[in-house]
Amino acid sequence: MSAPPIRQVVIVGGGTAGWMAAAALSRLIGNGVTQITLVESEEIGIVGVGEATIPPIRQFNEVLGIDEREFLKATQGSYKLGIEFVDWTRPGHRYIHPFGPFGADMNAVKFHQYWLKLRRLGRAADFAEYNLCAVAAYQNRFGGISPQFRNPVTQLHWAYHFDASLYARFLRRYSEARGVKRQEGKITKVHQRSEDGFIESVELESGQRVEGELFIDCSGFRGLLIEQTLKAGYEDWTHWLPCDRAVAVPCAHGDGAFTPYTRSTAREAGWQWRIPLQHRIGNGYVYSSQFISDDEAAAKLMANLDGEALADPRPLRFVTGRRKKAWVKNVVALGLASGFLEPLESTSIHLIQSGISRLLALFPDSGFSNVEIDEYNRLTDQQIGFIRDFIILHYHANEREGVPLWDACRHMDVPETLARKLALFRSKGRLFRYEDELFAEASWYAVLLGQNVMPDGYDPLVDAAPVDNIARALDEIRAMVRDAAGSMPLHADFINQHCRAPEAA
Known part of the structure; x- marks a missing residue:
């Protein structure tokens, strides 16, 4: 009762x-x-x-x-189509974790398995070129896709800043x-x-x-x-995620494009976020106090803004x-x-x-x-445990040798749930989503491959298809994605036409 x-x-x-x-x-x-x-x-x-x-x-x-x-x-x-990661794998490298799927599965085999085989043969483009959100993001586009380019491969997925x-x-x-x-x-x-x-x-x-x-x-x-x-x-997870402080500051837009994606840039003691809003850009430096002082972190952030700072840096502490x-x-x-x-x-x-x-x-x-x-x-x-593992992956799978924070993260023991996932992927690129896990397989592929975690092999079922047929299918998908992205308006134009906010007082 x-x-x-x-x-x-x-x-x-x-x-x-x-x-x-x-x-x-x-x-x-x-x-x-x-x-x-x-x-x-x-x-x-x-x-x-x-x-x-x-x-x-x-x-x-x-x-x-x-x-x-x-x-x-x-x-x-x-609008937001994904997150760009700059210098996370190693200095001078960048990749994007976009929303939505990469390509399309074929013959009940995952798309990325075909890509892995063609990559070994030198016949595959960058993995991001098979994802509409990634291509549109790098063209600074968002909005309606011309009808002739709409198909399952070109469905748009988005969030917000x-x-x-x-x-x-x-x-x-x-x-x-x-x-x-x-x-x-x-x-x-x-x-x-x-x-x-x-x-x-x-x-x-x-x-x-x-x-x-x-x-x-x-x-x-x-x-x-x-x-x-x-x-x-x-339950303290600092042993896996050592950053314990942040400093945040908004700044004016610079001369660059109005990007429809978040950016995360790796720094020596952590990472810096960049979030473009209509009237300002949100910035912050998440860092480990073990490797940099608060004053140094604030100075590093202020030296890497797109435009004039609109407030004093605001410090945050967390565990x-x-x-x-x-x-x-x-x-x-x-x-x-x-x-x-x-x-x-x-x-x-x-x-x-x-x-x-x-x-x-x-x-x-x-x-x-x-x-x-x-x-x-x-x-x-x-759920929070699965998200924790995904974030740890970014730190652990790095090639930033000679930098104390990043060396420690690369050599640390990771949670058993993440270790099992990494071992399976490193073997033949296989990955399975657990119960109620937030991030889809495509998100894991984006980060794993983006940070150069390349499997030793690929799914043997891929070999059932002739290589030329695979290459032709991937070329067609890439062209569809490129054409669909090109048909979209610029992000700035879409905002101006449909949802421009009044100027801030």
Whole structure:
């Protein structure tokens, strides 16, 4: 027999995580029975590390009924077709991790297996030339494809770059219009039930108490409820991902093109991000304090901007890892409160989104079944672990010899799940996606091959097809991709025509 439904949900903290949760809950459980209250303080700043996203953000916005072009105007956003990695393999080298598939599988054999054989014979183009998003990205194009070039090989996949603080503001308006109550105030005390330790209410500086049955902790790194109160514990992954600090600064656009992709450039002590928005470029240097000082990192970042800096550099400190449990008693942690992975593959906002999706799929009644809580935690641990492995791969598969950070990463022991994947791929280029794994096989191919992890062989089934037939098929795919990309408008022109934001005040 079910317990009574949850009638009071309290979200602790605003920012991207808090207002994404408020928006989704107000849309999907707004039933006139459950009151959603978000508590945040103007005095407490928010961390806006992630301004780049991956394609599933489109599904989140679509579920909310948000118009894409209005959203981009409101957030000064742009389109994203992938991430370019500069100097990661070795200095002077670059590759792109684009969205969408490479080529098309043939005769039930993966496309990249045919490419591997032709590469050995010197008859294959660069792997990226068989991916529409990669080709369009490097031509700075985005938008509609001419009808004559549309086919399964030329389907476009995209995500966004946007100002995370403006997105939070946009979702706040959305949420409040659907009944979410925002409570201003700084939380000074957390009250628990004596019989079981469940959170009962949070108390503000004013003495006011905000009571709830389900609490969503979006309080950032400090984890006010999940850690400071409920002591969930934290699993530190610094031994695999040694970067522990970042410095961020926006800058003006330079004279270059308006690129529809994120860029990550490897530096001696970490890496630098570049995220192009409509009115500025977001920049940051993620680094290990073991190999560079804070002042040196800030100076390195400021020396590598496209245009004039628009603010002072803002420092951030973090410990890569995760809460040992993201759901404890009646508290679910989202965003930075649940853990942190550096934004190398733009997964920060996605982890918020997927946490919300899992919560909605396992939404409790007032009885709070342990079966549902345990499953939420299992799925959360599994997903962040797979993403962790993908990020570790970038560091581990490098050829930057003689640089202490990169030497250490190249020689470190990696998680068993990643080691198994690498061993299988290095043999004959085979790779399998695990349960609920975020990144598709194409993403792994892009990074593995981009960072020169070349298999010793290829799938023997490839040899069933004549080499000339394979070469002709790959040439046709490459031409289709090139023609489709060429038919698209420039990214800047598409933005100007459809979703240009008002000039910033």
